[in-house]
Amino acid sequence: MNVTEAVASRKSIRAFVDTPVDDALLKTLLQHSARSATGGNLQPWRVFALNGTVMQRFRTFLASKTEPETPAYPIYPQPLVEPYRSSRYKVGEDMYALLGISREDKAARFGHLARNFDFFDAPAGFFLFVDKSMGPPQWADLGMFIQTFMLLAKEAGLDTCAQEAWANRAQSVTEFVGAGDELMLFCGMAVGYRDTEAPVNTLISDREPFENWATMVE
Ligand SMILES: Cc1cc2nc3c(=O)[nH]c(=O)nc-3n(C[C@H](O)[C@H](O)[C@H](O)COP(=O)(O)O)c2cc1C
Numbered sequence: 001m002n003v004t005e006a007v008a009s010r011k012s013i014r015a016f017v018d019t020p021v022d023d024a025l026l027k028t029l030l031q032h033s034a035r036s037a038t039g040g041n042l043q044p045w046r047v048f049a050l051n052g053t054v055m056q057r058f059r060t061f062l063a064s065k066t067e068p069e070t071p072a073y074p075i076y077p078q079p080l081v082e083p084y085r086s087s088r089y090k091v092g093e094d095m096y097a098l099l100g101i102s103r104e105d106k107a108a109r110f111g112h113l114a115r116n117f118d119f120f121d122a123p124a125g126f127f128l129f130v131d132k133s134m135g136p137p138q139w140a141d142l143g144m145f146i147q148t149f150m151l152l153a154k155e156a157g158l159d160t161c162a163q164e165a166w167a168n169r170a171q172s173v174t175e176f177v178g179a180g181d182e183l184m185l186f187c188g189m190a191v192g193y194r195d196t197e198a199p200v201n202t203l204i205s206d207r208e209p210f211e212n213w214a215t216m217v218e
């Protein structure tokens with residue numbers, strides 16, 4: 001698989017089978033992801049990986065945490081202006097259509113959102129933190145790491161879903177992994193092998209036409 005193929009075939013997977021992820025592979029992919037470029041070579045990512053029995057322990061731990069939590073940060077700007085609002089709406093509607101969940105069925109929609117907190121059943125995952133003193137440029141660096149990891153995972157035959165939803169469970173995650181006070185949770189990443197039978201995994205998200213976001217300056 002070349003880079004173009006990895007970029008073209010990567011997509012977010014939201015239903016995984018229980019095939020284990022090799023610990024050594026996960027570690028190697030994370031190590032290779034650290035070759036991502038960062039402004040000033042700060043390498044601001046701080047990663048806590050969970051796999052196998054530790055993931056089981058985390059699921060049990062999280063189930064015991066029923067108190068509401070303060071989100072680590074607002075995931076989307078409020079208000080979310082156009083065209084971003086429509087784009088978000090569309091991918092959500094496309095996903096719920098595949099899941100057979102109607103707009104009125106708020107409980108089922110909420111139930112699917114909650115699957116984020118089970119890593120969509122993925123046997124492995126990681127949490128990506130950043131030092132609280134870092135700003136937008138370093139958050140962008142985290143994005144580089146995320147994308148590199150997802151492409152390398154693809155090459156290795158693994159599937160992924162980046163998960164900002166974890167910002168809503170930041171306190172529990174921080175406590176479980178033992179992250180220091182100086183760190184804040186940016187996102188999680190589900191890692192595993194896709195359930196090829198799950199309709200939700202057939203979702204191909206739209207992309208804006210090139211002309212809408214790029215200007216070839218003359
Ligand atoms: C930083 C980041 C956080 C994301 N958080 C979530 C999430 O919490 N839950 C989820 O289902 N998808 C999440 N996604 C997946 C996006 O919805 C997805 O990337 C987008 O709709 C484009 O689809 P694609 O990844 O299949 O190309 C996230 C993606 C990124 C890059």
